[in-house]
Amino acid sequence: MFQTGLKQMNYIKFPNNFGEIEDNTSNYDASKAVILPISYEKTTTYVKGTGKGPGAILEASRNMELYDEELDKNICDVGICTLNELKIDEKPELMVNMVRENVKKLISDNKFPVIVGGEHSITVGCVKAFVSYNDFSILQLDAHTDLREDYDRTKFSHACTMKRCMDICKNIVQVGVRSLDYDEAVFIKENNLKIFWAKDIFDNDEWIQSAVSKLSKNVYITLDLDVFDPSIMPSTGTPEPGGLLYYPVLRFLKKVFEERNVVGFDIVELCPNENDVSSDFTAAKVLYKMIGYKFDKK
Numbered sequence: 056m057f058q059t060g061l062k063q064m065n066y067i068k069f070p071n072n073f074g075e076i077e078d079n080t081s082n083y084d085a086s087k088a089v090i091l092p093i094s095y096e097k098t099t100t101y102v103k104g105t106g107k108g109p110g111a112i113l114e115a116s117r118n119m120e121l122y123d124e125e126l127d128k129n130i131c132d133v134g135i136c137t138l139n140e141l142k143i144d145e146k147p148e149l150m151v152n153m154v155r156e157n158v159k160k161l162i163s164d165n166k167f168p169v170i171v172g173g174e175h176s177i178t179v180g181c182v183k184a185f186v187s188y189n190d191f192s193i194l195q196l197d198a199h200t201d202l203r204e205d206y207d208r209t210k211f212s213h214a215c216t217m218k219r220c221m222d223i224c225k226n227i228v229q230v231g232v233r234s235l236d237y238d239e240a241v242f243i244k245e246n247n248l249k250i251f252w253a254k255d256i257f258d259n260d261e262w263i264q265s266a267v268s269k270l271s272k273n274v275y276i277t278l279d280l281d282v283f284d285p286s287i288m289p290s291t292g293t294p295e296p297g298g299l300l301y302y303p304v305l306r307f308l309k310k311v312f313e314e315r316n317v318v319g320f321d322i323v324e325l326c327p328n329e330n331d332v333s334s335d336f337t338a339a340k341v342l343y344k345m346i347g348y349k350f351d352k353k
């Protein structure tokens with residue numbers, strides 16, 4: 056048996072929460088968006104430390120301006136609650152079920168779930184929480200395809216994340232990929248996957264509309280921070296050269312939120328380095344802007 060850890064009302068209070076947002080717009084009941092930090096790290100293979108990712112993102116966020124110049128508002132006015140960290144010390148198979156139960160609780164409470172990792176393997180649990188949605192697709196921004204059938208003797212490694220997601224939902228769109236193995240490349244060709252290679256999209260916006268059009272009505276976004284170029288996001292477990300930059304990713308995400316019903320998202324794989332707070336800050340800012348895009352209804 057394992058604890059399900061359903062302690063959603065135990066949120067982190069001002070001034071230690073995301074954005075250092077006052078309690079009247081960061082308590083659970085008042086919040087449309089709810090951040091669930093999951094510091095899970097069990098299957099990482101290269102640089103260790105993504106378990107410290109959620110803490111670093113929260114800390115950076117408390118130094119961030121709450122006014123957003125692009126949307127011309129305090130995004131936090133929609134209400135952003137930060138739950139206590141979900142601590143899971145279990146094998147990935149059990150972790151995935153615990154994540155699913157926690158995210159399902161948020162959905163049933165009519166909250167917009169924002170999950171902060173931790174390693175990418177948590178995404179499988181998040182996606183499982185949305186299985187009842189019709190016309191559902193997954194948008195993955197990532198340097199890697201994560202399509203291995205198994206890795207390090209487990210099917211739930213971070214390197215298998217999207218393969219496990221595909222067991223649940225076949226409709227995935229992958230953006231920013233530039234690192235995979237031969238078998239994954241064969242799988243992509245054989246299954247005609249919708250993939251937007253970093254090499255084709257890093258210097259133009261022409262792909263954006265095409266990528267959006269491949270998404271169905273309801274979309275879950277998983278954002279592996281290594282999709283960004285290491286020049287602006289060096290603190291990840293596997294920094295790959297040739298990544299995307301800040302504004303193009305924001306332009307793309309804004310369009311996705313405008314044209315589709317984004318039902319939730321996760322941001323994973325920050326691997327904090329004490330000599331580089333800019334990565335933490337960038338991750339916090341992207342998260343904040345995504346909440347802003349979600350609730351920026353004209």
Ligand SMILES: [Mn+2]
Pocket residue numbers: 197198199279281282324
């Ligand atoms: Mn990745």
